[in-house]
Amino acid sequence: MAKSALLKSSIAKKYWMALTGLFLCLFLTGHLAGNLQLLIPDNASAFNQYALFMTTNPAVKVLSYLTYISIIFHAIDGIMLAIQNKKARPIAYAKNNPSGNSSFASRNMAVLGTVILIFIVTHMVTFWAKMHFDKNMPLQTLSVTDEASGMKQDFYITTGTGQDKFLPVNQVDGKNLVIEGNKIFIVKPIKVEFAQGYKDLYKITLDFFRDAKYGLIYTLLYVLAMLALGFHLWHGFASAFQSLGLNNPKFNAGIKIFGRAFSVLVPLLFAIIPLYIHFSK
Amino acid sequence: MSAAKNINITLKIWRQKNADSKGNIETYKLDNVSTASSFLEMLDQLNEQLINERKEPVAFDHDCREGICGMCSLYINGRAHGPETGTTTCQLHMRKFNDGDTIFIEPWRSKAFPVVKDLVVDRSAFDRIQQAGGFVSVNTSGNTIDANSIPIPKDDADKAFMAAACIGCGACVASCKNGSAMLFVGAKVSQYALLPQGKVEATQRVQNMVRQMDEEGFGNCTNTGACEVECPKGISLENIARMNREYLKSSF
Numbered sequence: 001m002a003k004s005a006l007l008k009s010s011i012a013k014k015y016w017m018a019l020t021g022l023f024l025c026l027f028l029t030g031h032l033a034g035n036l037q038l039l040i041p042d043n044a045s046a047f048n049q050y051a052l053f054m055t056t057n058p059a060v061k062v063l064s065y066l067t068y069i070s071i072i073f074h075a076i077d078g079i080m081l082a083i084q085n086k087k088a089r090p091i092a093y094a095k096n097n098p099s100g101n102s103s104f105a106s107r108n109m110a111v112l113g114t115v116i117l118i119f120i121v122t123h124m125v126t127f128w129a130k131m132h133f134d135k136n137m138p139l140q141t142l143s144v145t146d147e148a149s150g151m152k153q154d155f156y157i158t159t160g161t162g163q164d165k166f167l168p169v170n171q172v173d174g175k176n177l178v179i180e181g182n183k184i185f186i187v188k189p190i191k192v193e194f195a196q197g198y199k200d201l202y203k204i205t206l207d208f209f210r211d212a213k214y215g216l217i218y219t220l221l222y223v224l225a226m227l228a229l230g231f232h233l234w235h236g237f238a239s240a241f242q243s244l245g246l247n248n249p250k251f252n253a254g255i256k257i258f259g260r261a262f263s264v265l266v267p268l269l270f271a272i273i274p275l276y277i278h279f280s281k
Numbered sequence: 282m283s284a285a286k287n288i289n290i291t292l293k294i295w296r297q298k299n300a301d302s303k304g305n306i307e308t309y310k311l312d313n314v315s316t317a318s319s320f321l322e323m324l325d326q327l328n329e330q331l332i333n334e335r336k337e338p339v340a341f342d343h344d345c346r347e348g349i350c351g352m353c354s355l356y357i358n359g360r361a362h363g364p365e366t367g368t369t370t371c372q373l374h375m376r377k378f379n380d381g382d383t384i385f386i387e388p389w390r391s392k393a394f395p396v397v398k399d400l401v402v403d404r405s406a407f408d409r410i411q412q413a414g415g416f417v418s419v420n421t422s423g424n425t426i427d428a429n430s431i432p433i434p435k436d437d438a439d440k441a442f443m444a445a446a447c448i449g450c451g452a453c454v455a456s457c458k459n460g461s462a463m464l465f466v467g468a469k470v471s472q473y474a475l476l477p478q479g480k481v482e483a484t485q486r487v488q489n490m491v492r493q494m495d496e497e498g499f500g501n502c503t504n505t506g507a508c509e510v511e512c513p514k515g516i517s518l519e520n521i522a523r524m525n526r527e528y529l530k531s532s533f
Contacts, residue, residue, distance in 0.1 A: 009491055010463075010501045011528045081501045088392050088460030088500030094293070094306055095385035097359030098458060101510035107458055109503055239504040245529060247522030 010084075013077055018240035020074040025237065027067045028266050038273050044202035045157070048140050051201040052159065055131055075117050082110040105235040112232040119225035126208060131201055135181055138204070139197035141169055158184055158195035167195070209277040219278040226267035233263030285317035288380040292327065294339055295387045297396050300403075304396065306385075316376040320363065321346060321353065323375050324386075340399040348372040348513065351448030354455070355400060356387040361452035361511040369450065369513045389455035393462070393497040406497040407449050407465060413493035414486035415469045417478050428478065437475045444471035446514040453508035453516075459500030464508040466494050467520035474527050484531040491528055 006012045034054065037047040054060050098107055105112070130137055141154045144166075155166035156179075167177060167184055178185040185194045209219050237259030241247065246255075289312045297304025311330065314323050321343050328338035344352035353370040357363035363373040378384065386400065394402040419425060445468070453464035470487050473479025479486070502521060509518045 006532050009528075010461075010495050010499075011491055011525055012532075013501060014525065015529065081503070085459035085461070085500035085503070088498060089390050089458075090392055091390055093356060093359065093387055093390055094295070095359045095387070098456075098507065100360055100364075101456055101507040102458070102505035106503065106505035235504070242504045242518065242522050243502075243525060245522045245524075245526030247519050249519075 013081055014243040016073060016077050017081070018243035020070040020077070021236055021240045023066065023070050024074065025233070025262065027063075027070070032266055032269055035270065035273050038202065038205060039276060043142060044140055044200065047202045047205075048157075048198040048200060051131060052196075052198055071117075071120060075113070078110060078113050103235060105231040106239070109232060109235060112228045115225060115228040116232060119222075119228070123225075127201065127204065130204055131199060137182065138200045139179065139182060139184070140200040140202065142166065156184055156197050158197050160195035206277055209274045210281045215278055219274045222274045223271045226271040229270075230263050230267035233266070234260060237262055285315050285376070287313045287315055288375065288378065288382075290314055290323075290378060290381070291383040293383060293385045294400070295396075296337075296339070296399055297388075299398055300395055304399075306387075314375055316374070316378075318375050319346070319371060320355075320357070320373040320375065321371050340397075340401045342401050343371060346371040349448060351450040354389050354402065354450060354452070356385075356389060356455055358385050361389075361456040362450075362513055366510060367513060367515055369448075372513075389451050391451075391454045391460040391499070393460070393499050394451060394454065402451075404449070404451050406499070407451065407462070409497065410462070410466060410490050410493045411449075411469060414482070414489040415473070417473060418482060431477050433476060441472050441475040444468040444475070444516065444520050447472075447512075447516050448514055450513065452511045452513060454499065456507045456511040457500065457502075458505060458507065459503055461502045461508075462494050462497070462499040463502040463521045463524065464512060464516055464518070466490050467522075467524040468516045470524040470527055471520040474523060483527060487524060487527040487531050491524075 006015075034047075034050050037050055040046045054064075140157045142157055143152055143154050145152050154169035156169055158165055158167060167186070176187055178187055179197070182197045182199050183194050184197045185192055209215050209222075211218065238252075238256045241255050289310070292309045292311055293306050294309060295304055296307045309327060309331075311323070311327050314326060318326070321341070324339060324341055331338045342352050342354055344350045346353075348369045348371055351369075353362075355362065355370045357370065357373070362368060362370045364377060365373055388394075388396050388400045389402045389404075391402075393406040394404055397403050447465060447468040449465060451465070454460055454462050457464075470490060473486060474483055504518070504521075506518060509516065
């Protein structure tokens with residue numbers, strides 16, 4: 001009895017919403033720290049190194065699967081709760097004044113969550129899927145001007161060390177360099193060496209938000225999604241603690257203040273990045 | 282306070298013949314309502330007028346008219362028990378309204394509280410939740426021990442008493458956007474969970490009461506806090522958190 005109740009009962013559903021929600025708050029913090037590297041003026045190095053780390057590190061892999069599961073569970077559980085709640089009041093009030101007793105955010109968690117879910121899907125198609133599956137993902141290059149001759153030459157940046165770190169781009173079409181996926185092969189008469197190139201997620205991101213036709217729309221939609229996230233967190237953060245039974249007059253004010261600071265700061269910093277990228281071109 | 286005067290109001294009231302019929306909002310004009318009268322006295326005045334016109338009077342729940350029985354209800358102008366906080370409908374007075382006001386009066390809206398007639402809803406779902414675990418089993422065969430013989434910390438006794446102040450009126454369900462009964466059940470679980478007499482059956486109590494609550498078709502709490510604001514007895518959200526803790530404890 002007790003075991004199945006930990007999945008099905010109304011209170012258990014709240015536990016799961018709270019636990020997955022708080023875990024996703026941790027994910028947001030990590031994701032934000034990563035994204036902020038887009039603003040470092042170091043020719044994309046920090047961000048692309050971070051992107052490679054995030055897609056290859058085994059510990060990150062485990063965390064990322066936990067994140068996928070949390071998002072899916074949080075969404076499905078939330079949709080199920082919203083449907084049940086809708087059924088609990090078959091006839092609506094002719095006159096209702098809910099603003100007299102509750103906040104906008106708290107009453108619209110399902111709508112805000114849906115906006116966020118749509119954002120997550122499009123966001124993953126735009127960036128995550130490219131990073132993971134796109135065979136034609138561009139590799140990070142570095143433009144170097146030879147001071148003596150004044151000639152400009154582009155180099156690929158690889159994860160190798162020393163001499164292998166930069167490989168000239170103009171050899172791609174030649175006989176010496178072959179690129180497959182993000183692997184760079186140096187074809188020499190006797191042996192074949194290869195290094196991994198940095199997928200240029202930085203360029204993908206900049207191109208996306210600086211798109212001549214849709215860049216501004218993408219940027220504004222991103223900001224809008226962050227606004228929805230902010231409202232969602234405004235209620236959700238402190239609500240998660242209440243759902244887990246962590247309501248204590250000693251800590252309530254602290255949890256509420258921290259939650260509200262988190263709900264303003266995190267979406268704001270996320271939104272600043274595409275705004276900066278778009279308007280600094 | 283200014284002296285009582287008479288006001289003229291328009292009432293928009295939900296009329297429904299019985300549980301099976303489809304109801305609708307009817308409009309009534311009511312003149313010369315004393316601002317000194319209570320909201321329920323105003324409805325009495327309306328019913329007198331309807332009876333004189335040989336029309337069916339409006340059915341509504343009421344009993345003690347002192348704010349302690351939990352019998353009166355009514356969703357008035359979009360708020361449970363009207364615009365005042367910390368009051369039941371019987372303790373709401375017409376001085377809170379102005380001449381020429383239009384007042385909407387609707388029954389509690391919840392799948393678990395079906396309309397019986399007009400503004401009367403069937404709140405027996407609360408009784409069934411209470412019967413599922415809201416009690417302490419006591420041997421009454423002659424060797425009953427006086428409850429006061431067990432020392433209880435003042436703080437716990439106060440909190441239990443504050444939870445027990447719930448009169449089961451259902452305003453929490455009515456004002457919750459999800460039609461959730463968690464403030465009621467939280468209060469009923471808490472008033473026993475805080476006391477040594479109640480701890481003996483704590484595990485089954487919370488499990489049984491929550492299961493009954495879910496079966497009745499109440500919605501799920503999303504912590505909007507509307508219930509706490511509208512509760513005429515000021516039952517705190519702390520009680521829902523305590524129920525959540527009790528439920529977690531009882532699940533292992």
